Amino acid sequence: MSVMPLLRRVVSGSARASALAAGLFLAGTVAAPTRADAAIVERIVAVVGERPILLSELRQRARPHLFRIALSTNNASQQAAAESEMFRELLTRLIDERLEEQAADKAHLTVTPEEVDNGIRQVAAQQRMDPKQLVSEAKRQGLTEQDYRDEIRRQVLEGKLIQLRVRGRVRVTEQDARSSYTTFVKELGQQSAVDLRILVLSIPPGSSQETAQARVVLAEELSRRGNAGEDFCELVLAYSDDPSTKNTCGSRGPMPLNALFPELQEVAKNQRPGETSAPIVFRDPTGQQAVLVVQTVEGQGKAPSYEQVKEQMMERAYVEATERQRKMWLEELRRGIYIDVRL
Numbered sequence: 001m002s003v004m005p006l007l008r009r010v011v012s013g014s015a016r017a018s019a020l021a022a023g024l025f026l027a028g029t030v031a032a033p034t035r036a037d038a039a040i041v042e043r044i045v046a047v048v049g050e051r052p053i054l055l056s057e058l059r060q061r062a063r064p065h066l067f068r069i070a071l072s073t074n075n076a077s078q079q080a081a082a083e084s085e086m087f088r089e090l091l092t093r094l095i096d097e098r099l100e101e102q103a104a105d106k107a108h109l110t111v112t113p114e115e116v117d118n119g120i121r122q123v124a125a126q127q128r129m130d131p132k133q134l135v136s137e138a139k140r141q142g143l144t145e146q147d148y149r150d151e152i153r154r155q156v157l158e159g160k161l162i163q164l165r166v167r168g169r170v171r172v173t174e175q176d177a178r179s180s181y182t183t184f185v186k187e188l189g190q191q192s193a194v195d196l197r198i199l200v201l202s203i204p205p206g207s208s209q210e211t212a213q214a215r216v217v218l219a220e221e222l223s224r225r226g227n228a229g230e231d232f233c234e235l236v237l238a239y240s241d242d243p244s245t246k247n248t249c250g251s252r253g254p255m256p257l258n259a260l261f262p263e264l265q266e267v268a269k270n271q272r273p274g275e276t277s278a279p280i281v282f283r284d285p286t287g288q289q290a291v292l293v294v295q296t297v298e299g300q301g302k303a304p305s306y307e308q309v310k311e312q313m314m315e316r317a318y319v320e321a322t323e324r325q326r327k328m329w330l331e332e333l334r335r336g337i338y339i340d341v342r343l
Contacts, residue, residue: 046091047340048098053091058343062090063142071284091343097154099333100161109160111153119152129244162326169325176317178306184313185303194257194268195297197232197250202241203289212289219279219291226276232295241290251297264294271296 046053069082104110124134138148199222201215222239226232233249240246257268267277277294306313 045343046095048095049337051098053094067141096330099330100158103161104157111156115156116149116153119156127244166325166329170321172317172321177313180317181306181313188303193254195251195254197295199236199240199250199293200242201291215291216279219293223276223278223293226295267294
């Protein structure tokens with residue numbers, strides 16, 4: 001699981017998909033060591049007003065996004081290109097956060113620990129996880145608990161600023177909603193959304209070949225039972241090692257075909273709805289192994305009518321309009337302060 005979904009916005013009503021990113025460091029950031037232990041040279045990568053943004057801060061914030069990039073491709077050149085681009089985007093985000101912090105100080109806005117706790121509970125509910133599981137997953141992908149709490153605090157603070165400075169500027173019409181629907185239908189066709197139920201049998205690190213083979217044998221049996229008509233949801237509940245999808249029949253909901261791992265893309269393309277796959281031995285970029293059994297869900301690919309999703313399209317149009325106004329507000333803040341980007 002990527003940590004990015006865990007960092008989804010907890011801003012009420014804004015639902016902005018942040019373009020946080022991570023990437024390669026420029027040459028020259030690591031000093032030639034003069035002694036046995038190598039030292040990393042600290043430097044300023046941007047200045048906002050009188051406040052610097054340090055390379056170490058950028059590197060720390062980049063960790064979960066580097067993890068996501070590693071999961072998205074095994075091609076070294078593609079990974080390097082993605083990291084370079086995303087590092088620049090991350091720095092832009094950090095600059096925006098500095099501007100928002102200054103605006104919050106002027107407006108005397110703060111975030112309490114209780115609000116952070118509520119934000120974590122909200123994200124956990126969205127992910128169908130316990131808050132402790134959510135924090136554990138964030139730790140697995142490079143964040144400390146305090147790092148994660150800081151991320152949620154920033155999101156809650158941004159939500160308060162949007163409510164105070166941006167929401168009053170937002171106006172949405174029926175025409176806006178229909179325009180959002182047109183975009184939605186186009187995206188649905190391009191992304192070929194599919195819904196897969198995935199039963200995960202993990203292979204613990206350091207397992208013997210016999211242990212791994214036993215997991216494959218079990219997966220073969222579960223595949224046979226699924227194709228014989230046994231309730232796949234019950235199989236997931238009884239056998240799957242993925243706690244976040246046990247209560248959703250192994251599904252994370254409809255996802256774009258191109259967002260899936262290649263092995264799952266092949267299943268989605270070639271497997272009939274309701275059919276259960278043969279075992280798939282899978283290794284993620286971190287080296288963790290598992291055996292997957294996948295069932296394809298029926299009813300994907302056809303776009304609903306506008307009337308069926310009118311309420312959602314109004315909400316989408318509102319989110320898009322809010323994001324446009326937020327960017328305009330940040331541009332206004334930028335014009336009134338000294339910003340020097342040095343990356």
